[in-house]
Amino acid sequence: MNQLEDREVCEALLSAAQAGVDIDLIVRGFCTLRPGVPGVSDRIRIFSVIGRFLEHSRIYYFQNGEEDPLAGEYYLGSADWMERNLSDRVEAITPIRARPLRQRLWEILQVMLADQRQAWDLRPDGSYAQRQPPAEDGQAALGSQQVLMDLARRRAELTEPAPCQG
Numbered sequence: 823m824n825q826l827e828d829r830e831v832c833e834a835l836l837s838a839a840q841a842g843v844d845i846d847l848i849v850r851g852f853c854t855l856r857p858g859v860p861g862v863s864d865r866i867r868i869f870s871v872i873g874r875f876l877e878h879s880r881i882y883y884f885q886n887g888e889e890d891p892l893a894g895e896y897y898l899g900s901a902d903w904m905e906r907n908l909s910d911r912v913e914a915i916t917p918i919r920a921r922p923l924r925q926r927l928w929e930i931l932q933v934m935l936a937d938q939r940q941a942w943d944l945r946p947d948g949s950y951a952q953r954q955p956p957a958e959d960g961q962a963a964l965g966s967q968q969v970l971m972d973l974a975r976r977r978a979e980l981t982e983p984a985p986c987q988g
Contacts, residue, residue: 827854839865858946868944873967939965
């Protein structure tokens with residue numbers, strides 16, 4: 823998402839973390855929740871991906887104890903988790919039920935979570951530390967935005983129609 827500051831959402835995330843739920847959040851911008859605070863939010867990881875594009879996906883995935891990641895719950899939505907968005911605006915969030923679409927969303931999330939070039943980890947004190955790719959890992963050195971563009975190009979090449987023979 824782009825922003826996270828809704829107090830009720832933050833409190834629910836803290837309660838879930840304290841109950842043993844591991845939480846990964848990709849928050850591109852403003853975030854009031856502090857991850858990694860011992861005994862409070864140590865099961866929460868938050869990072870931001872900043873690259874040449876300003877886009878930020880709003881994919882919400884809940885594993886819900888499922889072994890198969892595609893069996894969890896997937897949602898796409900317009901809302902950032904901000905009080906003004908959740909209380910004062912009309913926002914839309916929809917479940918994604920089709921397995922091929924869930925597979926694509928899972929793939930995007932895995933690329934984003936593995937980013938070692940454009941990702942910045944939020945620390946408990948509110949500062950950010952940029953991840954550094956290992957020198958020998960070419961894929962990690964690309965960054966998630968480049969990996970996703972390359973993936974889209976490869977898929978487009980596979981689905982392009984053959985030229986007309988006249």
